[in-house]
Amino acid sequence: PYGQADPRDHIRFRGEAPIHLSPEGSATIEILALDRTTLARERLHHLRQLSNVYQSVQLLKDDTRPEAIAHVARLREQLAAAVTPKARFSAASADHLANLAAGRDYLAPEAPSGA
Numbered sequence: 001p002y003g004q005a006d007p008r009d010h011i012r013f014r015g016e017a018p019i020h021l022s023p024e025g026s027a028t029i030e031i032l033a034l035d036r037t038t039l040a041r042e043r044l045h046h047l048r049q050l051s052n053v054y055q056s057v058q059l060l061k062d063d064t065r066p067e068a069i070a071h072v073a074r075l076r077e078q079l080a081a082a083v084t085p086k087a088r089f090s091a092a093s094a095d096h097l098a099n100l101a102a103g104r105d106y107l108a109p110e111a112p113s114g115a
Contacts, residue, residue, distance in 0.1 A: 010024045010025030016040045017035065018034040042089075050093055051100065
């Protein structure tokens, strides 16, 4: 929507929520309804899955068993694929992974399965 401008200069994500950094970002969020409930729910589900992959890498990254090394390599490929420009929720994924790497997790806690 910005021509040659980078949308990342205008919108970031905190967890599943889009955050505007400029008037253009605010307008884009509103026009595209990036904060609609159904989309936020899908984005949240995606980011929780990404969190699981990230946590698995963190748990296994120092494991020297060949099968663990191969598994971590596959997991890292999944993380890299999630932030490619054509990937669904790539911007939210990039922001989420950067936050996890910095020790921040902005996702709402999951409700207990019985709730």
